[in-house]
Amino acid sequence: MATLVSRRIDWTGIVFAVLLTIAIIGPLLVVGIWAFTNVWRFPSIIPQEFGLRWWSATLARADVWSSISMSLTLASVVTLLSAIICLPAAYAFARLDFPGRDILFFSFLAGHAFPKFGLLVAIAAIFLQLNLIGTFWGVVLIQLVGTLLFMIWIPVAAFQAVDRRMEEAARDVGAGPFRVFWSITLPQAGPTIAAALLLSFVGTFYETEGAWLIGAPQVRTLPVLMISFINNQPVIQFGAVLSVLLWIPSFIALLFARRVVNSGSFARGFGG
Amino acid sequence: MSVLKISSVSKYFPGGTKAVDSFSLDVADGELVCLLGPSGSGKSTLLRMVGGFEDPSSGLITIDGEDITHLPPERRPTGMVFQSHALWTHMNVFDNLAFGLKLRRTGKSEIREKVEAVLDLVGLAGYGERKTHQLSGGQQQRVALARSLVLEPKILLLDEPFASLDQHLRERLREEVRDIQQRLKITTLFVTHGQDEALSMADRIVVMRDGRTEQIDRPDVVYRNPQTPFVAGFIGTxxxxxxxxxxxxxxxxxxxxxxxxxxxxxxxxxxxxxxxxxxxxxxxxxxxxxxxxxxxxxxxxxxxxxxxxxxxxxxxxxxxxxxxxxxxxxxxxxxxxxxxxxxx
Incomplete structure (x- = not known):
């Protein structure tokens, strides 16, 4: 039997969708066009000459390649360290009851509750005394702080969602507590934790203020390099090409996320 | 050849609630004893103490004379089947059954033999490569039973294993479980709040209320000769x-x-x-x-x-x-x- 509900066109919804699309796609499109433009002079609407000239110019620079490898190394190291530190902590938050648990749990929000730059400047002052300014590990430390929230809160939700009977059943057949965590709890929470790792990797890759304030000028990540290009070079194309390069990791992350993260895990991670 | 002895075991929860109050029971070799009672009667807590998932506040639990009162679950010769089957969904049926054997460093060919034998026993021969979510509720519960049996536990513990199944399946499975239990002559402690299950499967029934024993007897005796008004009202109409x-x-x-x-x-x-x-x-x-x-x-x-x-x-x-x-x-x-x- 057919339903007799007439479908009305939701004009408000369509307007919002179109505006949102323009707001998101528009700038991306402009930057994308600039990256493949050789000549584009006012008042022409489309570039006079397309081409890959600025790509070869950008990729020929040694500082671009060193900053790409710096960014990848940094994001990998930070994500790995963050996992080693945060996953056991998240498990403790999810499964154990200890005094001050709730206050500690919400304290991770504190780093994100205040203006970030103020916090960074304060930390930079401390790092200066510790001789961490301009060092790789100084940048690692500052970026670790940024990943704490994701890497604690999302895995906590993931661990809480694991059926305790599964863990008990594993104890029952002879697995010790650590083996249970490794063979049962971690794989069960796997997809959601993979989402947290992705977020942490991509977040670190794009993090700019901390990396610039603590790392400059010795440690130059791709976003930091882009800032200096924008500030120092009169040529728009350098920045545009770097922007397109910067999209690559998030694009790969998205593809990966679609495969690894089954629907709902992301939402579960955020308590949805 | 295993005897379970529970002597004056008590369990107090924080706040002073007595979940189990000075409970004693001997389960003979090859016997199936049902713990029967309403929810909150302490029967599940008692079973979990035998399995090692709750620590008794006082008392003694022995298996074949060996004190296991405070051993962790992984060091007890007990096998537990959970109400929610608790299969590991990231492993297939074979890996679910082989996990415990691998922990015991059993050889590959021996693992394969044992897993196939136990799958045959529960009527699921050839299901090894299935994912757990591809099984019906009854099949999942059979795999859970097989997972315990494959390790040849001295004592089998069943915690309301059929509670999530529909009436028909429940009746069929309880006959199957009883047959398997008698064939293997495995000492079994079974928790249920369903009197039908207790009456049809048990060698003896322990009727529990508020953490204490009301009556321990053969099913027919519990039905025909209840010793307390609670037992009279709880078993049958x-x-x-x-x-x-x-x-x-x-x-x-x-x-x-x-x-x-x-x-x-x-x-x-x-x-x-x-x-x-x-x-x-x-x-x-x-x-x-x-x-x-x-x-x-x-x-x-x-x-x-x-x-x-x-x-x-x-x-x-x-x-x-x-x-x-x-x-x-x-x-x-x-x-x-x-x-x-x-x-x-």
């Missing part, structure tokens, strides 16, 4: 009537029956199937409702003082709402101060 005994007769709600006990208050107990009805003008009770179950009928009767009793009849079509009837119990029991004082 029982008409329980509070009344007074004076000069060897029980009085309440228009009833007057011979009851050769001393004067004082008493609870009269009559099974519906031991209650004869006869139509009568100005009878003791009025028919409230007649229910036909096909094999038999149940008649709900209103007595004075808002007391209702049930009687089982062979021919429900002989009775209808509003009729006046007389009751004649063929067998009664009587309780006083929580204990049985008379049985005919």
């Amino acid at each position: 029982m008409n329980l009537i509070d009344g007074e005994v004076a000069h060897g007769r029980f009085h309440r709600a228009g009833l007057s029956l011979d009851l050769p006990i001393s004067d004082g208050p008493a609870i009269l107990a009559m099974r519906p199937e031991a209650l004869d009805l006869s139509l009568a003008d100005q009878g003791q009770a009025v028919v409230h409702r007649v229910t036909d179950y096909g094999t038999h009928g149940l008649v709900d009767l209103d007595l004075p003082e808002a007391i209702r009793v049930k009687a089982m009849v062979d021919h429900p079509d002989r009775f209808s709402t509003g009729q006046s009837v007389n009751l004649a119990p063929r067998a009664v029991a009587a309780f006083r101060d929580g204990r049985q004082v008379f049985r005919s």
Whole structure:
């Protein structure tokens, strides 16, 4: 039997969708066009000459390649360290009851509750005394702080969602507590934790203020390099090409996320 | 060849609640004992203490004379089947069964042999490569049973294993589990709140209430000779009537029956199937409702003082709402101060 509900066109919804699309796609499109433009002079609407000239110019620079490898190394190291530190902590938050648990749990929000730059400047002052300014590990430390929230809160939700009977059943057949965590709890929470790792990797890759304030000028990540290009070079194309390069990791992350993260895990991670 | 001994085991939860209160039980080799009771009676807590998932506050648990009271679960020779089957969904059936064997450093070919044998035993030969979510509820519970059995535990623990299954499947599985248990002669402790399960499977039933034992007996004895009014009311259907005994007769709600006990208050107990009805003008009770179950009928009767009793009849079509009837119990029991004082 057919339903007799007439479908009305939701004009408000369509307007919002179109505006949102323009707001998101528009700038991306402009930057994308600039990256493949050789000549584009006012008042022409489309570039006079397309081409890959600025790509070869950008990729020929040694500082671009060193900053790409710096960014990848940094994001990998930070994500790995963050996992080693945060996953056991998240498990403790999810499964154990200890005094001050709730206050500690919400304290991770504190780093994100205040203006970030103020916090960074304060930390930079401390790092200066510790001789961490301009060092790789100084940048690692500052970026670790940024990943704490994701890497604690999302895995906590993931661990809480694991059926305790599964863990008990594993104890029952002879697995010790650590083996249970490794063979049962971690794989069960796997997809959601993979989402947290992705977020942490991509977040670190794009993090700019901390990396610039603590790392400059010795440690130059791709976003930091882009800032200096924008500030120092009169040529728009350098920045545009770097922007397109910067999209690559998030694009790969998205593809990966679609495969690894089954629907709902992301939402579960955020308590949805 | 395994004997489970539970001696004066108690479990207090934080806040002082007594979940299990000085409980003792011996389970003989190859015996299946059912812990039966309403929720909150402590039966699950007791089972979890035997499995090592709860630490007893006091008391002693031994298996074949060996003290296991405070051992962690992984070091106990017990195998537990959980209510929610608790299969590891990221492994296939084979890996679920092989996990415990791998932890015991069993050889690959031996693992394969054992897993195939146990799958055959539970009627799931050839299901090894299936994912757990590709199985039906009954099959999942069979895999959970196989996961415990493959390790050849000394004591098998079943925690309401059929609770999530539908009625038909439940009946079939309990026959299967009973068959397997008898074939392997494995000592088994079984927790349930379903009296049908307990009556049909157990060698002995422990009726529990508020963390204590009400009665431990064979199923037929628990049914026919309940020692407390709680057991009488919990197992099967029982008409329980509070009344007074004076000069060897029980009085309440228009009833007057011979009851050769001393004067004082008493609870009269009559099974519906031991209650004869006869139509009568100005009878003791009025028919409230007649229910036909096909094999038999149940008649709900209103007595004075808002007391209702049930009687089982062979021919429900002989009775209808509003009729006046007389009751004649063929067998009664009587309780006083929580204990049985008379049985005919």
